[in-house]
Amino acid sequence: xxxxxxxxxxxxxxxxxxxxxxxxxxxxxxxxxxxxxxxxxxxxxxxxxxxxxxxxxxxxxxxxxxxxxxxxxxxxxxxxxxxxxxxxxxxxxxxxxxxxxxxxxxxxxxxxxxxxxxxxxx
Amino acid sequence: xxxxxxxxxxxxxxxxxxxxxxxxxxxxxxxxxxxxxxxxxxxxxxxxxxxxxxxxxxxxxxxxxxxxxxxxxxxxxxxxxxxxxxxxxxxxxxxxxxxxxxxxxxxxxxxxxxxxxxxxxxxxxxxxxxxxxxxxxxxxxxxxxxxxxxxxxxxxxxxxxxxxxxxxxxxxxxxxxxxxxxxxxxxxxxxxxxxxxxxxxxxxxxxxxxxxxxxxxxxxxxxxxxxxxxxxxxxxxxxxxxxxxxxxxxxxxxxxxxxxxxxxxxxxxxxxxxxxxxxxxxxxxxxxxxxxxxxxxxxxxxxxxxxxxxxxxxxxxxxxxxxxxxxxxxxxxxxxxxxxxxxxxxxxxxxxxxxxxxxxxxxxxxxxxxxxxxxxxxxxxxxxxxxxxxxxxxxxxxxxxxxxxxxxxxxxxxxxxxxxxxxxxxxxxxxxxxxxxxxxxxxxxxxxxxxxxxxxxxxxxxxxxxxxxxxxxxxxxxxxxxxxxxxxxxxxxxxxxxxxxxxxxxxxxxxxxxxxxxxxxxxxxxxxxxxxxxxxx
Numbered sequence: 001x002x003x004x005x006x007x008x009x010x011x012x013x014x015x016x017x018x019x020x021x022x023x024x025x026x027x028x029x030x031x032x033x034x035x036x037x038x039x040x041x042x043x044x045x046x047x048x049x050x051x052x053x054x055x056x057x058x059x060x061x062x063x064x065x066x067x068x069x070x071x072x073x074x075x076x077x078x079x080x081x082x083x084x085x086x087x088x089x090x091x092x093x094x095x096x097x098x099x100x101x102x103x104x105x106x107x108x109x110x111x112x113x114x115x116x117x118x119x120x121x122x
Numbered sequence: 123x124x125x126x127x128x129x130x131x132x133x134x135x136x137x138x139x140x141x142x143x144x145x146x147x148x149x150x151x152x153x154x155x156x157x158x159x160x161x162x163x164x165x166x167x168x169x170x171x172x173x174x175x176x177x178x179x180x181x182x183x184x185x186x187x188x189x190x191x192x193x194x195x196x197x198x199x200x201x202x203x204x205x206x207x208x209x210x211x212x213x214x215x216x217x218x219x220x221x222x223x224x225x226x227x228x229x230x231x232x233x234x235x236x237x238x239x240x241x242x243x244x245x246x247x248x249x250x251x252x253x254x255x256x257x258x259x260x261x262x263x264x265x266x267x268x269x270x271x272x273x274x275x276x277x278x279x280x281x282x283x284x285x286x287x288x289x290x291x292x293x294x295x296x297x298x299x300x301x302x303x304x305x306x307x308x309x310x311x312x313x314x315x316x317x318x319x320x321x322x323x324x325x326x327x328x329x330x331x332x333x334x335x336x337x338x339x340x341x342x343x344x345x346x347x348x349x350x351x352x353x354x355x356x357x358x359x360x361x362x363x364x365x366x367x368x369x370x371x372x373x374x375x376x377x378x379x380x381x382x383x384x385x386x387x388x389x390x391x392x393x394x395x396x397x398x399x400x401x402x403x404x405x406x407x408x409x410x411x412x413x414x415x416x417x418x419x420x421x422x423x424x425x426x427x428x429x430x431x432x433x434x435x436x437x438x439x440x441x442x443x444x445x446x447x448x449x450x451x452x453x454x455x456x457x458x459x460x461x462x463x464x465x466x467x468x469x470x471x472x473x474x475x476x477x478x479x480x481x482x483x484x485x486x487x488x489x490x491x492x493x494x495x496x497x498x499x500x501x502x503x504x505x506x507x508x509x510x511x512x513x514x515x516x517x518x519x520x521x522x523x524x525x526x527x528x529x530x531x532x533x534x535x536x537x538x539x540x541x542x543x544x545x546x547x548x549x550x551x552x553x554x555x556x557x558x559x560x561x562x563x564x565x566x567x568x569x570x571x572x573x574x575x576x577x578x579x580x581x582x583x584x585x586x587x588x589x590x591x592x593x594x595x596x597x598x599x600x601x602x603x604x605x606x607x608x609x610x611x612x613x614x615x616x617x618x619x620x621x622x623x624x625x626x627x628x629x630x631x632x633x634x635x636x637x638x639x640x641x642x643x644x645x646x647x648x649x650x651x652x653x654x655x656x657x658x659x
Contacts, residue, residue: 002132005136046194046245049192049194050193050194052188052191053188053270054270056187056188056191056270056271057270057271059187060270060272060313060317062274062317
């Protein structure tokens with residue numbers, strides 16, 4: 001009986017040793033992978049931080065304005081094209097006939113009226 | 123007593139060994155359960171604290187646009203003893219990093235230890251240095267505060283020192299909350315509005331050859347500063363100031379006599395106290411003599427005009443008379459209530475204290491009513507003006523995004539506030555601020571041309587011109603302020619450089635640009651609703 005028990009204990013101990021070694025080795029490899037991954041995450045984070053700042057620099061209104069002035073043929077009047085929902089005619093208002101719309105000429109609104117020439121004082 | 127049998131001894135020892143093993147395995151098992159089950163977060167602790175995290179949180183504008191951020195940088199050190207050709211290595215490193223070639227060649231002595239080549243290399247520069255393939259290089263990781271918008275909000279945002287402590291502006295004012303924070307701090311700025319303001323102020327300053335200029339956009343209900351510009355400015359990403367640059371924030375650090383825009387408060391006080399009726403006739407035909415002083419007008423407005431037109435035409439004689447009706451005590455108390463006699467408290471720490479007369483006599487009462495003899499900073503002025511037009515509740519300026527309406531102390535009645543808005547609209551429709559008018563935006567405002575004090579008294583040539591505008595004037599949401607220091611008249615302005623020719627049109631152009639961005643659309647069909655008549659016989 002004792003012999004059987006001894007053999008069983010030795011077998012269990014040997015199995016545990018092998019298992020423990022495997023677990024230790026797996027832990028070491030995982031640790032290494034984690035370290036590599038953490039370094040990669042840190043690098044990606046650094047890259048994101050830098051790219052975020054770069055994006056902010058490149059999308060500055062002053063830079064976009066300069067590029068738009070150089071490459072686009074757009075009028076520099078941001079308020080000209082904008083309106084509000086409240087400015088739209090309501091359903092109860094008479095509808096403009098379709099032919100009138102088609103016949104309409106696209107006329108740019110008159111420029112801002114110059115105030116009278118005089119001394120504005122203080 | 124007989125000795126135990128050997129078999130019994132062995133059995134006993136085996137039992138003891140088995141018990142010891144069982145205890146040992148139980149301890150190991152219990153520890154495994156503790157580590158894997160009880161304390162298991164599913165995530166190694168190391169991941170929670172990633173290396174290289176910024177030591178200061180980002181600063182962003184109200185729409186999340188980045189204003190300031192810590193960037194990873196590297197300090198480069200070299201060991202000259204391992205270089206085959208130190209002179210060539212110095213030349214290549216100087217080219218890659220921008221360091222001084224002469225300094226490196228002098229420092230690269232073979233027996234010398236590590237030499238600092240360059241501080242704060244960007245990741246690109248670091249990669250470039252790595253690609254040189256030189257031995258004996260060492261990179262030390264660090265962080266550098268970077269401001270992507272450069273000069274745009276340099277004065278308000280401020281700077282940090284080499285140890286990442288705030289030393290000026292909001293970096294100093296918000297230092298405690300920003301340092302160590304991983305969350306961005308949302309400022310009140312709107313970088314689109316900031317650009318529009320900065321561009322118009324800079325263009326106008328250039329056109330009139332002003333030596334300095336400043337501008338401000340404020341929400342009159344929340345006190346949020348949406349934009350602030352002060353020229354000359356500086357590049358915050360450089361450690362040195364360029365020629366003509368200045369770190370002086372003229373909106374918060376400068377106090378000066380604002381001139382006629384201060385008449386807003388004289389009229390507000392008079393209306394609040396009921397000492398003036400806007401249709402009453404005021405005699406402005408002759409200069410007002412107080413003791414040895416004589417108060418005159420810049421322009422001849424005729425013999426007598428209505429009180430409303432005294433404001434619209436900016437008559438010093440008329441305003442002084444109205445101011446004198448309240449008297450020194452009441453005037454001082456009223457300005458104190460508006461917060462104009464104490465340094466304003468806000469997140470920007472560089473706030474100049476106001477200067478006002480110690481002895482507030484009849485002469486001072488008259489001059490203060492039209493903005494001379496009292497010096498305040500433009501931020502304090504803007505906050506007080508916002509309190510006048512927003513319905514009458516006190517506004518405290520803030521540089522943090524704060525969407526809630528301030529329910530500050532009531533400083534004037536709703537009726538007085540409405541009357542002041544109508545008066546300010548009259549300045550633009552019929553008075554000195556006509557060039558601020560932009561069809562569809564219903565702007566109200568006030569001009570101010572203050573003579574600068576010199577050794578020989580006030581100079582008629584050296585002026586500070588200002589304009590404060592609020593829109594839409596029937597229910598103001600935003601206030602725009604512009605100031606130009608010593609503008610010179612040009613051909614386009616027929617030689618004039620008063621506020622009506624310089625600051626007023628600049629504010630008009632700013633409003634035309636920012637109003638759609640701020641959700642105030644152009645309304646060309648609005649009806650002028652005013653109980654004030656421009657001309658009363």
